[in-house]
Amino acid sequence: MGTQHNVLITGAGGEIGHGLIRRLAEEGSFNIVTLDLKGLNPELAALCTASHTGDVLDAGLIAQIFSDHKIDGLFHLAAMLSSSGERNPERAFDVNVGGTMNLLKSAGEQARLIGQHVKFIFPSTIAVYGLPDPETKQRANKVKEDEYLFPITMYGVNKLSCEHLGRYYAHHYGALSEKKSQWSVDFRALRFPGLISAHTVPSGGTSDYVPEMLHAAAAGQPYACFARSDTRIPFMTMPDAVESILRLFFASREVLTTTVYNVGAFAPSAAEVEALLKESFSGVEISYEVNESRQSFLDTWPADVDDTAARNDWGHNPRHGFREAFADYLIPALSGAHAD
Numbered sequence: 001m002g003t004q005h006n007v008l009i010t011g012a013g014g015e016i017g018h019g020l021i022r023r024l025a026e027e028g029s030f031n032i033v034t035l036d037l038k039g040l041n042p043e044l045a046a047l048c049t050a051s052h053t054g055d056v057l058d059a060g061l062i063a064q065i066f067s068d069h070k071i072d073g074l075f076h077l078a079a080m081l082s083s084s085g086e087r088n089p090e091r092a093f094d095v096n097v098g099g100t101m102n103l104l105k106s107a108g109e110q111a112r113l114i115g116q117h118v119k120f121i122f123p124s125t126i127a128v129y130g131l132p133d134p135e136t137k138q139r140a141n142k143v144k145e146d147e148y149l150f151p152i153t154m155y156g157v158n159k160l161s162c163e164h165l166g167r168y169y170a171h172h173y174g175a176l177s178e179k180k181s182q183w184s185v186d187f188r189a190l191r192f193p194g195l196i197s198a199h200t201v202p203s204g205g206t207s208d209y210v211p212e213m214l215h216a217a218a219a220g221q222p223y224a225c226f227a228r229s230d231t232r233i234p235f236m237t238m239p240d241a242v243e244s245i246l247r248l249f250f251a252s253r254e255v256l257t258t259t260v261y262n263v264g265a266f267a268p269s270a271a272e273v274e275a276l277l278k279e280s281f282s283g284v285e286i287s288y289e290v291n292e293s294r295q296s297f298l299d300t301w302p303a304d305v306d307d308t309a310a311r312n313d314w315g316h317n318p319r320h321g322f323r324e325a326f327a328d329y330l331i332p333a334l335s336g337a338h339a340d
């Protein structure tokens, strides 16, 4: 049998967690331990070795989980997203940065204790970018990892800070310690675009207008879109997002040229999504009632991302482009779900 990994997934009950737990369970080489503020649903819990209910801010609980389950890898998914974070910025800072700090500290201690690097997979986001105006957004098109890093949301600021904290714990922690350990946090971040799942509807994000539009169309309900019809940001399907997490997890350290990778797949405007939905479902009713504040976040996010490094270093290769995402994954799954 190959290497078994004892991994902790935080925020496991969220959208990415749903897909990731199933995929890791299929893989067969993971003992999955989860942490979520709410109890995990029984179907997912059945795929896990243990499911803990609790807060990423509870440093004692996290240390206990690392020790009890001999954790040697981590998928830190717990976060407050861009729209919910902006409704309570101080709480977002606590959860997003404070929670990440607790986990980085415990992961570093664990690495020194077990004498091996502890992999720390961190979903970052296109919200770390802050394009200054529409002309620049259009001109820049596919942004690179080191460009336009001036986020305007608390969530974006938090995620960018955590990327830096992760890099620090991976490469510089303990610089003045007499006994600096060779074992550390092996921090690896993916900057995700908006994610679209056929099985869950997101909440609290600002890229939510596309999945909301899709799920409303599939359910035969009208939808008032809070973004302008010409809004363009990158998206990816949930199966492709989960696959990219696994590829980065399994990539050997030698091939990684950075700690933070853009990952993209397709980048339609809201109007292009509407047109595709109208081809696929009958009676689709979409109107545009723009929420200027949420729109202002979207206007600073890139039209698309340059993910050359992820493709070259560890083979990021999403299965779904724009049409395939809808034709091969979303529409078939949702037509079944709403068939009765």
Ligand code: AKB
Pocket: 081, 082, 083, 124, 125, 126, 127, 155, 192, 193, 194, 195, 204, 205, 206, 207, 208
């Ligand atoms: C959000 O909209 O906040 C997230 C994201 C793009 O990171 N979905």
